[in-house]
Amino acid sequence: MAGSIEHPIALGADREQVSLPLLGSVHEWVVTVDHKRLGMMYIGGGLVFFVIAGLQAATIRLQLAIPEAGIVAPQVFNRLLTVHGTAMVFLVGMPVLTGFLNYLVPLMIGARDLAFPRLNAFGFWLWLFGSLLLYFSYIGGDGLYGAGSAPDVGWFAYAPLTERAFSRGNSTDYWILSILLTSVGSTATAINLLTSIFCMRCEGMTLRKMPVLVWLAAVVSFLMCVALPPLSAAQIMLLLDRFLGAHFFDTQAGGSAILWQHFFWIFGHPEVYILVFPAFAFANEIIPVFSRKVIFGYSVMVAASCAIAIISLSVWAHHMFSVGMAPAGNAFFAASTMLVSVPTGIKIFNWIGTMWGGKIRFRVPMLFSVAFLVQFLIAGLTGIMLGVAPFDWQLTDTYFVVAHFHYVLIGAIIFMIFAAIYYWFPKATGKMLSERLGKWHFWLFLIGFHMTFDTMHFAGMRGMPRRIYTYQPGRGLDTLNLIESVGVIFQAAGVLILLINVIRSIRSGEPAGDDPWDAWTLEWSTSSPPPEYNFATLPVVRSRRPLWDLKHPEDPDWKYE
Amino acid sequence: MMMKRWLLAIAAMMASATLAVANDWGMGDANSKIPPSSIFSPVSTPASDISTLAFFVLAITGAIFLIVGGLIVYSIVRFRARADDDGREPPQVYGSNPIEFAWTTVPIIIVFVLILITARTIYTVQAAARPPGAIAVRVIGHQWWWEFQYPELGIVTANELHVPLSDPKNPTPTFLVLESADVAHSFWVPRLAGKTDVIPNHKNTMWIDPHQAGTFLGQCAEFCGTEHAMMLLRVIVEPRGDFQKWAAAEKQAPVQDASVARGRALFESTACVSCHTIRGTQATGTFGPDLTHLMSRETLGAGVAMNTPEHLKIWVHDPEEMKPGALMPAMNLEQKDLDGLVAYLATLK
Numbered sequence: 001m002a003g004s005i006e007h008p009i010a011l012g013a014d015r016e017q018v019s020l021p022l023l024g025s026v027h028e029w030v031v032t033v034d035h036k037r038l039g040m041m042y043i044g045g046g047l048v049f050f051v052i053a054g055l056q057a058a059t060i061r062l063q064l065a066i067p068e069a070g071i072v073a074p075q076v077f078n079r080l081l082t083v084h085g086t087a088m089v090f091l092v093g094m095p096v097l098t099g100f101l102n103y104l105v106p107l108m109i110g111a112r113d114l115a116f117p118r119l120n121a122f123g124f125w126l127w128l129f130g131s132l133l134l135y136f137s138y139i140g141g142d143g144l145y146g147a148g149s150a151p152d153v154g155w156f157a158y159a160p161l162t163e164r165a166f167s168r169g170n171s172t173d174y175w176i177l178s179i180l181l182t183s184v185g186s187t188a189t190a191i192n193l194l195t196s197i198f199c200m201r202c203e204g205m206t207l208r209k210m211p212v213l214v215w216l217a218a219v220v221s222f223l224m225c226v227a228l229p230p231l232s233a234a235q236i237m238l239l240l241d242r243f244l245g246a247h248f249f250d251t252q253a254g255g256s257a258i259l260w261q262h263f264f265w266i267f268g269h270p271e272v273y274i275l276v277f278p279a280f281a282f283a284n285e286i287i288p289v290f291s292r293k294v295i296f297g298y299s300v301m302v303a304a305s306c307a308i309a310i311i312s313l314s315v316w317a318h319h320m321f322s323v324g325m326a327p328a329g330n331a332f333f334a335a336s337t338m339l340v341s342v343p344t345g346i347k348i349f350n351w352i353g354t355m356w357g358g359k360i361r362f363r364v365p366m367l368f369s370v371a372f373l374v375q376f377l378i379a380g381l382t383g384i385m386l387g388v389a390p391f392d393w394q395l396t397d398t399y400f401v402v403a404h405f406h407y408v409l410i411g412a413i414i415f416m417i418f419a420a421i422y423y424w425f426p427k428a429t430g431k432m433l434s435e436r437l438g439k440w441h442f443w444l445f446l447i448g449f450h451m452t453f454d455t456m457h458f459a460g461m462r463g464m465p466r467r468i469y470t471y472q473p474g475r476g477l478d479t480l481n482l483i484e485s486v487g488v489i490f491q492a493a494g495v496l497i498l499l500i501n502v503i504r505s506i507r508s509g510e511p512a513g514d515d516p517w518d519a520w521t522l523e524w525s526t527s528s529p530p531p532e533y534n535f536a537t538l539p540v541v542r543s544r545r546p547l548w549d550l551k552h553p554e555d556p557d558w559k560y561e
Numbered sequence: 562m563m564m565k566r567w568l569l570a571i572a573a574m575m576a577s578a579t580l581a582v583a584n585d586w587g588m589g590d591a592n593s594k595i596p597p598s599s600i601f602s603p604v605s606t607p608a609s610d611i612s613t614l615a616f617f618v619l620a621i622t623g624a625i626f627l628i629v630g631g632l633i634v635y636s637i638v639r640f641r642a643r644a645d646d647d648g649r650e651p652p653q654v655y656g657s658n659p660i661e662f663a664w665t666t667v668p669i670i671i672v673f674v675l676i677l678i679t680a681r682t683i684y685t686v687q688a689a690a691r692p693p694g695a696i697a698v699r700v701i702g703h704q705w706w707w708e709f710q711y712p713e714l715g716i717v718t719a720n721e722l723h724v725p726l727s728d729p730k731n732p733t734p735t736f737l738v739l740e741s742a743d744v745a746h747s748f749w750v751p752r753l754a755g756k757t758d759v760i761p762n763h764k765n766t767m768w769i770d771p772h773q774a775g776t777f778l779g780q781c782a783e784f785c786g787t788e789h790a791m792m793l794l795r796v797i798v799e800p801r802g803d804f805q806k807w808a809a810a811e812k813q814a815p816v817q818d819a820s821v822a823r824g825r826a827l828f829e830s831t832a833c834v835s836c837h838t839i840r841g842t843q844a845t846g847t848f849g850p851d852l853t854h855l856m857s858r859e860t861l862g863a864g865v866a867m868n869t870p871e872h873l874k875i876w877v878h879d880p881e882e883m884k885p886g887a888l889m890p891a892m893n894l895e896q897k898d899l900d901g902l903v904a905y906l907a908t909l910k
């Protein structure tokens with residue numbers, strides 16, 4: 001191959017030989033429409049942003065470690081908290097979770113790809129472009145005026161702080177466009193998943209025989225289709241305000257600040273479930289396999305998820321208990337919020353029911369899953385407290401809320417993402433991750449997580465609002481904040497170990513084999529990593545656990561389902 | 562090895578954080594004389610209603626945590642795979658309708674109780690009637706300070722809200738109307754009441770009925786821009802007599818002190834007048850806090866600094882030094898003028 005093209009600039013023939021295969025494989029990844037590659041690109045990209053946004057969080061905690069610290073200027077701090085929040089939701093949570101669904105759904109339903117492979121690639125590149133825009137704002141946000149700046153309006157960007165009068169330059173526009181693009185990408189993925197799930201299941205897989213993960217993927221996709229458009233609409237209205245002199249949210253010209261809040265939270269609350277359902281989905285696969293038992297109450301589990309999805313569309317104003325709604329409004333949203341805890345409780349009980357009577361193997365994915373169970377329980381209970389509207393008048397916009405949603409986003413979602421990484425990494429690469437490093441990762445991260453976020457509840461109840469760049473000494477907040485910051489060191493060490501583990505294992509990990517966990521769903525029936533076409537012959541299933549049926553012909557599942 | 566180096570780097574950063582501590586302008590000492598603003602030590606009615614409700618909710622959620630958490634711990638201990646496991650799969654249980662029914666019904670009952678007591682507190686707080694002796698205050702949120710107007714008493718002040726102690730036999734609660742001059746803020750004094758947002762183009766109301774005298778700290782709780790963190794406020798609850806004395810003094814125009822006439826002339830001839838009001842002078846600006854009785858306030862700049870002549874001098878010289886981003890420009894006064902001006906401000910008792 002080398003030397004076949006005459007080039008005016010003399011490139012060493014040997015160098016050309018080295019660079020071309022690399023270029024070739026990069027090219028392969030760029031043009032790919034394979035759901036597995038796109039899934040891994042989503043996850044990889046999301047993890048890169050996870051590290052960046054995590055370092056931003058570490059800077060925030062450094063500034064707050066002691067009162068009146070001067071590590072970063074107020075403006076810089078406000079940008080950090082805005083970009084950290086926005087990135088963790090749209091650049092980390094969404095892509096990593098949809099990445100997993102992208103990877104897993106076709107394998108689990110016994111299909112060769114998603115329904116629209118090119119739409120899938122389109123969604124990914126749109127997401128990547130949107131994501132880069134958010135960080136590019138650090139350079140371009142101020143346009144030609146000055147040094148440039150990132151958005152500093154908070155991740156929910158309350159009006160009218162985002163209007164031209166209060167947000168000059170282009171930082172808010174970057175925020176809008178970045179999220180708008182990633183939302184379009186997510187909607188594309190959602191449509192793709194829905195179509196695939198409803199049209200491309202293998203023979204024998206009726207809706208009632210789909211793995212719970214696939215059910216949840218469908219529910220999530222439905223929520224994405226319903227919840228993202230209000231946000232996009234509001235963002236476009238804000239663009240109209242900012243560039244064309246509209247007055248939707250411009251209070252100085254009679255616009256409504258509260259309208260934005262409604263739009264945002266009509267998106268924002270379901271968004272929480274969009275992020276947490278995939279975490280539930282992972283738990284639904286991992287807990288049974290490591291308990292060696294079939295999931296307890298399959299139909300109830302699915303029904304509860306659908307119930308949560310539906311109810312979650314009618315609870316948004318619990319983010320707005322302090323805006324001065326009428327008592328009837330407050331009571332309604334308090335009631336609907338607490339109602340969510342019923343199906344949520346059912347899920348937790350069913351997971352316990354799954355472990356009950358099992359033979360639990362505490363491999364790394366299961367460790368993360370058990371921590372997830374306890375932490376999600378706590379997050380749910382603090383959620384009930386926040387749903388009690390008068391209690392919320394005290395707690396909202398404080399560190400208690402910060403603690404609550406980090407319990408959901410980290411304690412539940414990130415923990416389950418870690419579990420999923422340890423669980424499916426062998427499938428995707430054919431190599432096992434080190435169990436020893438995994439345990440180090442687990443324990444360090446667990447300790448750090450609890451140091452940082454348990455204490456935040458108390459800071460909030462002692463009057464510490466969120467989003468403050470500093471606090472004064474003498475208010476009883478110093479010790480709590482110091483503990484919170486020290487916890488970051490443990491969490492960061494945990495993540496570092498994960499990265500080392502991944503790199504080591506890709507280089508020289510133990511071979512995994514097709515089915516390292518002795519699991520039951522279809523993805524474990526193909527090779528690791530699976531071939532591009534997933535299955536040489538499309539599978540035919542008779543139950544929810546086709547591999548169980550194969551392994552236990554004397555006692556197959558389909559007899560009981 | 563890599564981790565060790567990394568830890569060292571973090572330690573070094575922490576150490577530099579300690580060095581980078583800015584001046585707290587006397588606020589640390591002042592704050593430590595005031596108990597922390599815990600929502601569980603209420604001194605006024607809505608806060609005490611909320612705290613009672615909160616304890617009830619904590620008891621219920623605490624019990625749920627113990628039971629469910631206990632079940633999780635029990636099952637992972639009891640059903641862990643043993644070393645001497647025979648390798649056979651455990652019995653597969655696909656579910657149980659009676660059990661599902663039980664753990665659906667019990668939570669529904671608990672939720673129902675919670676909804677009822679929540680609704681009750683919502684209505685007692687939000688639908689409370691206003692007694693005739695109530696004090697009316699108009700609160701206006703500004704980026705990043707608070708304006709307090711007492712329309713019935715003809716008083717305008719900033720950042721420190723004075724209210725009378727309320728006697729249960731003859732209650733004098735304070736009713737606040739909340740408005741914003743710019744972006745959304747939120748008025749929060751944890752020991753007095755829950756927070757209520759302060760939203761432009763939208764009037765909100767709230768009330769407090771304090772039953773203990775003292776100074777209580779609060780602050781803006783809705784992100785409102787650069788100095789959101791330093792939009793502090795304090796509420797001074799004082800016995801009825803003291804409150805009336807304070808109100809009478811605030812109503813007076815400040816005493817004209819001939820010895821600071823030069824400072825006053827300076828004040829009146831600079832841009833100060835376009836942003837600040839001092840009654841009895843040409844200064845009628847409303848963009849910044851009313852300075853008529855500046856020296857009756859304990860703090861400066863919405864609680865960034867104790868109100869002393871030295872701090873005042875630093876503030877007037879360049880507010881950036883205390884509150885970077887504050888919407889008052891540095892006036893670039895010469896030292897002599899600064900001294901004269903601040904000497905005048907120091908007489909505004």
Ligand SMILES: [Cu+2]
Pocket residue numbers: 702703705745746747781782783784785789792
């Ligand atoms: Cu504010």
